[in-house]
Amino acid sequence: MEPGFEEYARAVFANAGIAVGGDDMALIALIHAGYESASAALDQLDSARFPFEPIDPSRAPER
Amino acid sequence: MTAHPQDLGLLAQAEATRRGALDPADLLEETLARLRARDAALNSTPVIFEDEARRMLASAPHGPLHGLPLTIKDMYALPWRAARNGTPFDLLPACESGAFRRLRDAGAVIVGVANQHEAGMGTTGAVSAYGRHTNPWNVDHCPGGSSGGSASAVAARLIGGSVGSDSGGLTRLPAAYCGVVGLKVTYRAVPYDGYFGMNTTFSAPGAFGRDAADARLVAEALVARPLAGDARILRVGVVRDPFWTDCQPEVAARGEEALAAAGWSVRDVTIEHLELAAAALMVRLGAEAGCAPAFVLDGLSPVTRAIMLSNLLRPAPAVAKADRVRAAIRRSVAGVLDDVDVIAWPTVPTPAPRFDQPFVELPSGAAPVDVANMRQAVLGNVTGQPGISIPVGFVDGLPVGLQLLGRWGEEAALLAAAAHIEHMTAREFVDAVPALAAHP
Numbered sequence: 001m002e003p004g005f006e007e008y009a010r011a012v013f014a015n016a017g018i019a020v021g022g023d024d025m026a027l028i029a030l031i032h033a034g035y036e037s038a039s040a041a042l043d044q045l046d047s048a049r050f051p052f053e054p055i056d057p058s059r060a061p062e063r
Numbered sequence: 064m065t066a067h068p069q070d071l072g073l074l075a076q077a078e079a080t081r082r083g084a085l086d087p088a089d090l091l092e093e094t095l096a097r098l099r100a101r102d103a104a105l106n107s108t109p110v111i112f113e114d115e116a117r118r119m120l121a122s123a124p125h126g127p128l129h130g131l132p133l134t135i136k137d138m139y140a141l142p143w144r145a146a147r148n149g150t151p152f153d154l155l156p157a158c159e160s161g162a163f164r165r166l167r168d169a170g171a172v173i174v175g176v177a178n179q180h181e182a183g184m185g186t187t188g189a190v191s192a193y194g195r196h197t198n199p200w201n202v203d204h205c206p207g208g209s210s211g212g213s214a215s216a217v218a219a220r221l222i223g224g225s226v227g228s229d230s231g232g233l234t235r236l237p238a239a240y241c242g243v244v245g246l247k248v249t250y251r252a253v254p255y256d257g258y259f260g261m262n263t264t265f266s267a268p269g270a271f272g273r274d275a276a277d278a279r280l281v282a283e284a285l286v287a288r289p290l291a292g293d294a295r296i297l298r299v300g301v302v303r304d305p306f307w308t309d310c311q312p313e314v315a316a317r318g319e320e321a322l323a324a325a326g327w328s329v330r331d332v333t334i335e336h337l338e339l340a341a342a343a344l345m346v347r348l349g350a351e352a353g354c355a356p357a358f359v360l361d362g363l364s365p366v367t368r369a370i371m372l373s374n375l376l377r378p379a380p381a382v383a384k385a386d387r388v389r390a391a392i393r394r395s396v397a398g399v400l401d402d403v404d405v406i407a408w409p410t411v412p413t414p415a416p417r418f419d420q421p422f423v424e425l426p427s428g429a430a431p432v433d434v435a436n437m438r439q440a441v442l443g444n445v446t447g448q449p450g451i452s453i454p455v456g457f458v459d460g461l462p463v464g465l466q467l468l469g470r471w472g473e474e475a476a477l478l479a480a481a482a483h484i485e486h487m488t489a490r491e492f493v494d495a496v497p498a499l500a501a502h503p
């Protein structure tokens with residue numbers, strides 16, 4: 001987990017008016033680690049070959 | 064009639080009521096009685112609407128589902144009940160949800176709420192405000208999720224059909240675990256008002272039935288159009304790795320046997336960036352679903368609460384990255400489906416695990432149940448295309464399924480394919496009855 005993650009997370013939750021305990025933070029850190037792994041995996045896509053394009057998920061995909 | 068009407072499938076119930084051999088009022092009362100008598104070990108249908116169901120029947124139009132009892136997942140608002148999404152809270156106010164309107168207009172009678180994994184955030188059914196629900200093939204094993212109550216009740220012959228939802232395989236996975244047919248319809252094929260899945264671009268309603276014909280009846284009502292098709296000749300694409308190679312070998316074998324029995328032409332295909340589909344869904348879905356208010360969080364299980372809280376921490380640039388991947392995968396799948404009619408792979412990598420088994424053993428090693436299941440399931444949610452799980456056999460006494468992904472709006476082809484497999488396997492797997500449901 002990157003340095004300062006817990007402080008950042010606690011600040012976000014405090015701003016949202018949500019009290020979190022130590023058990024919460026342990027689970028959140030675990031889930032966030034999975035998220036960070038997923039996010040890092042997304043960097044594998046070659047952005048030159050696949051530039052950002054808007055998606056309309058209510059329309060059929062086209063090749 | 065001498066047999067209990069819920070020992071008939073939904074289509075047989077419809078035919079019997081049409082020809083006057085089964086009185087819809089008797090069907091309803093017998094169904095309510097069976098739910099009361101037999102659901103204790105399953106907890107598939109924790110809320111039953113006796114009065115509301117009788118009122119629906121009294122005014123039911125003579126549509127294709129006239130007088131047929133169904134259950135519906137807790138993600139849909141009903142005129143007399145808010146959608147709670149497997150939590151203790153009224154999350155969407157009571158109203159006529161789009162799915163409810165479609166079912167009512169087809170003549171259906173809603174008899175109860177199908178149990179589900181809490182907040183739709185799990186593939187086991189182990190956690191719910193109504194208590195965990197179980198698999199009728201072995202109540203020590205999970206029914207799948209999040210639409211586990213729908214699959215469990217249909218498999219146990221408590222109800223002929225049910226409506227679930229699917230944001231990450233959540234109709235197809237429980238269908239496979241419980242040995243029934245589960246169809247995820249195309250994204251937005253049903254009006255989304257009053258549907259909790261409206262908060263994501265990955266979710267779609269799901270239709271459950273014991274076989275393809277029963278699921279078709281439910282699905283036709285949901286999408287409000289006929290779904291007849293013919294799948295005797297079909298071109299099937301398979302993505303070997305990881306969908307087939309990283310499953311329990313016996314599970315993959317059941318799928319291979321079903322494809323061989325169907326007699327279709329099968330060839331290997333490649334979907335670019337498939338390995339990133341689950342990551343894209345995780346990032347995007349978390350951002351879309353967001354976090355419940357504090358008073359709701361306080362009433363949730365620790366894991367669901369932590370998932371929701373962690374959604375508050377997602378940096379916006381990650382969503383753009385996820386969308387790039389999603390766009391690339393959608394293009395690739397569209398290209399593959401120009402050359403084949405469906406893409407096929409095992410719905411679940413293993414049979415339903417025990418409740419006390421948080422990991423499943425795959426050829427690649429141990430994996431958390433949800434992670435392994437989502438990997439098999441999310442492609443249809445990322446692209447929005449319809450998908451179906453078809454019962455194709457048993458492993459260790461528990462059902463497993465074959466999943467087919469079809470073209471946009473082509474639910475009919477998937478249902479026809481399921482019917483063809485049933486026919487070519489002599490209905491061995493769709494007519495199998497769990498011991499729990501076999502006694503008179």
